[in-house]
Amino acid sequence: MSKKLFYLLGIAATIFVGTLLYLHFCCNCCMTSKTADDTAIAVKTGEQDRNPFLLNGSGMNYQCNDNFNFISNNSTLITPVSDSVLVGVEQLKTLLIANPKQIITITGYATSEEKNTTKFDNLGLSRANDVRTFFISKGLPKEQFDIKGEIVTSWQMMNDTLSGPVKFAFNELISSDNADVSTIKDELNANPLVLYFNTNKSNENLSKEEHQKISDIAKYIMRTPQASVLIVGHSDSSGKRETNILLAKKRADFAKNYLVKNGISASRIETQSKGPDEPVAENQTAEGKAKNRRTVITIK
Structure with missing residues (x-):
């Protein structure tokens, strides 16, 4: 066998082995790429499932x-x-x-x-x-x-x-004309939010109607920069007046905290305590006392 023929056979063998190696690794590469693509598609599908x-x-x-x-x-x-x-x-x-x-x-x-x-x-x-x-x-x-x-x-x-x-x-947004703003304020104050309390307690269980009134007040205050909220706490006449003043203040503070929770700035809320001084019913009956244990929320 001549040296030239030997070189040619070596080149052919190299090409043959190289082709086999190429096919082997190329297939693996293609399978890996496909798997990667499948994974990418799965991730993309997950992103599409998110709430946009x-x-x-x-x-x-x-x-x-x-x-x-x-x-x-x-x-x-x-x-x-x-x-x-x-x-x-x-x-x-x-x-x-x-x-x-x-x-x-x-x-x-x-x-x-x-x-x-x-x-x-x-x-x-x-x-x-x-x-x-x-x-x-x-x-x-x-x-x-x-x-x-x-x-x-x-x-x-x-x-x-x-x-x-x-x-x-x-x-x-509703019209910002003074007449419209005045009407909204008058309606809220004509039928103010009144929260009633059990003896010596500040109640956190609000009705659906009370929640709605708080939402309406919050919207009005946020849309009317010059407006503020006035919260006045009251009590019945049982016990010492000084104790009732403090209890009524606690009730007003509860209402204030609740308004703050609903997005109204604390700096735009004023609280007062009238204690037993402004009853709306007789304090001689349980029903009358219950009506006097209240917090009244209006807009200033």
């Missing part, structure tokens, strides 16, 4: 797959917020500044299994307030936001994170 960030109202329609997210049992917004959400926030800012009568209602959600350790009435409301605070920090007008909180049986989660437990509704 949606701002859909008059003059605006923005949506992205990212959202405001929260750790379970926590009301602090997870930061940093994604760039895609920030784009929507800036668009909303432009819209609100151009339309001062536009109100956005932020509804925060929490599950019934989560624990509420916040100062707010429920964890959903606290989450809505944290989103509102974030909006305000970005320069959005604070008077153009209302907040609500709802408790639901379940919410989509990724590990221990709730995916986008907030929604946004576009509502037009």
